[in-house]
Amino acid sequence: MLPGRDWAGRPVAGTVASNRPVGGSRGRRVAVPVRGTALLLIDVINDLDFDGSDALISEAEPMASRLAALKQRATQAGVPVIYINDNFGQWRSDFRRTVAHCTAHTSPGRRVSRRLRPTARDYFVLKPKHSGFYDTTLDTLLADLRVRRTILTGIAGNICVLFTANDAYMRDLKILAPADCIVSNTLNDNANALRQMETVLKGNITSSEYLTFRRPGSRPRGRS
Numbered sequence: 001m002l003p004g005r006d007w008a009g010r011p012v013a014g015t016v017a018s019n020r021p022v023g024g025s026r027g028r029r030v031a032v033p034v035r036g037t038a039l040l041l042i043d044v045i046n047d048l049d050f051d052g053s054d055a056l057i058s059e060a061e062p063m064a065s066r067l068a069a070l071k072q073r074a075t076q077a078g079v080p081v082i083y084i085n086d087n088f089g090q091w092r093s094d095f096r097r098t099v100a101h102c103t104a105h106t107s108p109g110r111r112v113s114r115r116l117r118p119t120a121r122d123y124f125v126l127k128p129k130h131s132g133f134y135d136t137t138l139d140t141l142l143a144d145l146r147v148r149r150t151i152l153t154g155i156a157g158n159i160c161v162l163f164t165a166n167d168a169y170m171r172d173l174k175i176l177a178p179a180d181c182i183v184s185n186t187l188n189d190n191a192n193a194l195r196q197m198e199t200v201l202k203g204n205i206t207s208s209e210y211l212t213f214r215r216p217g218s219r220p221r222g223r224s
Contacts, residue, residue, distance in 0.1 A: 030206045031214045032079075032176065038147040039074045039081045041067065042132060042154030042161050044116045045095075046086075047102045048109030057108060059183050060155060064115040067153050067181040070208040071116070077213035080145050083124040084132035084154075084164065095124045130163035139171070149174040151211075152197075153181035158189035165197050175203035178211060 044064065048057050071081055085098060095118075102113040118124060125138050132138050142150075150173050154161050161182055168175055177197045184190035197203040 029210050034078050034215050036148040039151045042084045044154050045102045045113050046109045047107040060112045063183050064112040068115050081122045087126045130160045131167045132164040133167040151176045157182040157184040158193040162193045169201040177203045177205050178208040179205045180207045
């Protein structure tokens, strides 16, 4: 579902959320094992084409820069990157056409989509609903990659990211949700989503700059 709209597709009023962390420990480094971890980018390939999207775009663009930096570090360390994206109801489309549409000069979300454009080595899953797990191949992919730990990022924190986090928790996957790599429609929405992920889903919402990737055999630095 697109941010800024309700279940029926009607615009939702309110100010866009800050993409700065809310709650949780954020100043201590967290060592994330490379083995068993995957980075999930949720709905970041997005045209953000709806009424009132300007405020969200202004927050999503700097978030995309931070997420691109996290993705680069994860890729260099050997962590698989999985794009989980809406098909926006285009049942005859595929992910390549979605990327082309969202990065076109006519797309309001083009800067976000271009900064986070997938590469040939990345994985992708198209989802028909809010959760990345519902009616998709994500379960099979994570099992094949032997993933036990997910880093959840993207748009919108209070909708698709949270729905995906709930389903990850139900599957006994450990959750990291770097708060500076998640944006929502309003400040309260983002704060509530992060609080839910941290307290109920036992997730770690430490900012991405404090996440370090630990390869097998290396000495741990920080918590994992």
